[in-house]
Amino acid sequence: MTLVDTHTHLDAAARSGGLPGLVGRAREAGVHWMVAVGTAPDDWGLYRDISRDHGDAIRYTVGLHPCSVEGGWQAAVDQIAGFWRPGSSPVPVALGECGLDRFHLPKDPEGAAAVFELQKAAFRAQLSIARSIGCPVVIHSRGAFRECVDMIDESGVLWPKIVFHCFSEGETEIRELAGKGGRGSFTGILTYKNADSVRAAALAQGMERLMIETDAPFLSPVPHRGKTNEPAYLRHTAEYAAGLFGLTLEAFAAETTANARAFYGF
Numbered sequence: 001m002t003l004v005d006t007h008t009h010l011d012a013a014a015r016s017g018g019l020p021g022l023v024g025r026a027r028e029a030g031v032h033w034m035v036a037v038g039t040a041p042d043d044w045g046l047y048r049d050i051s052r053d054h055g056d057a058i059r060y061t062v063g064l065h066p067c068s069v070e071g072g073w074q075a076a077v078d079q080i081a082g083f084w085r086p087g088s089s090p091v092p093v094a095l096g097e098c099g100l101d102r103f104h105l106p107k108d109p110e111g112a113a114a115v116f117e118l119q120k121a122a123f124r125a126q127l128s129i130a131r132s133i134g135c136p137v138v139i140h141s142r143g144a145f146r147e148c149v150d151m152i153d154e155s156g157v158l159w160p161k162i163v164f165h166c167f168s169e170g171e172t173e174i175r176e177l178a179g180k181g182g183r184g185s186f187t188g189i190l191t192y193k194n195a196d197s198v199r200a201a202a203l204a205q206g207m208e209r210l211m212i213e214t215d216a217p218f219l220s221p222v223p224h225r226g227k228t229n230e231p232a233y234l235r236h237t238a239e240y241a242a243g244l245f246g247l248t249l250e251a252f253a254a255e256t257t258a259n260a261r262a263f264y265g266f
């Protein structure tokens with residue numbers, strides 16, 4: 001059985017020397033692949049290096065997270081396309097995570113509006129790069145579903161290349177994404193007691209496009225809720241979700257792994 005953690009952050013583990021242990025525990029849990037998702041120039045080069053060193057386990061992406069967007073965003077975004085240039089090896093499997101986040105804005109309304117405008121500018125620029133590369137795009141959307149959808153529509157990026165990661169909207173929103181050809185991927189939130197609407201969204205999307213992720217080190221699934229998350233814990237989300245869909249773990253793993261590898265192209 002093989003699972004893919006389609007969205008994780010490995011910078012802390014890599015910097016503390018904990019990566020070999022983390023990869024080993026993941027493998028024991030059946031999680032043979034993980035996608036390390038970039039958030040800022042700090043982690044892009046690191047992720048390229050660890051994906052080269054762990055070519056049989058780690059793939060990576062490069063993108064500027066909306067919470068990393070500040071006045072100097074343009075200089076950061078200008079570095080992104082370079083990761084796809086011939087000779088840059090290995091090449092990222094997607095651009096992201098990028099998008100919009102209303103949950104971590106400054107408290108004063110004027111400051112919040114200004115930062116949100118910067119987020120939009122950085123998101124628009126990254127969508128345009130993704131469109132010219134033709135790569136998949138990992139979207140981070142919190143409290144900004146409508147704006148994200150509209151900006152993707154305007155960008156000309158093809159919807160089958162889009163994943164809204166850590167999907168935490170409801171059925172209506174996932175049906176809208178599915179109708180366009182996009183998808184959502186799901187974290188350990190699926191296992192939380194109060195997450196009925198997220199479970200309903202996963203079921204409404206169906207197995208055909210389903211991908212699962214840890215978003216480690218955050219959002220540990222039950223029974224590790226509240227602790228530091230890591231790719232091995234994807235197993236708990238997979239077991240829970242297999243039950244939700246009425247499948248064996250093996251069948252669930254086979255289908256979500258095929259979906260993930262087709263989406264990211266590895």
Ligand SMILES: [Zn+2]
Nearest residue numbers: 097140165166
């Ligand atoms: Zn995110």
Ligand SMILES: [Zn+2]
Nearest residue numbers: 007037097215
């Ligand atoms: Zn993330």
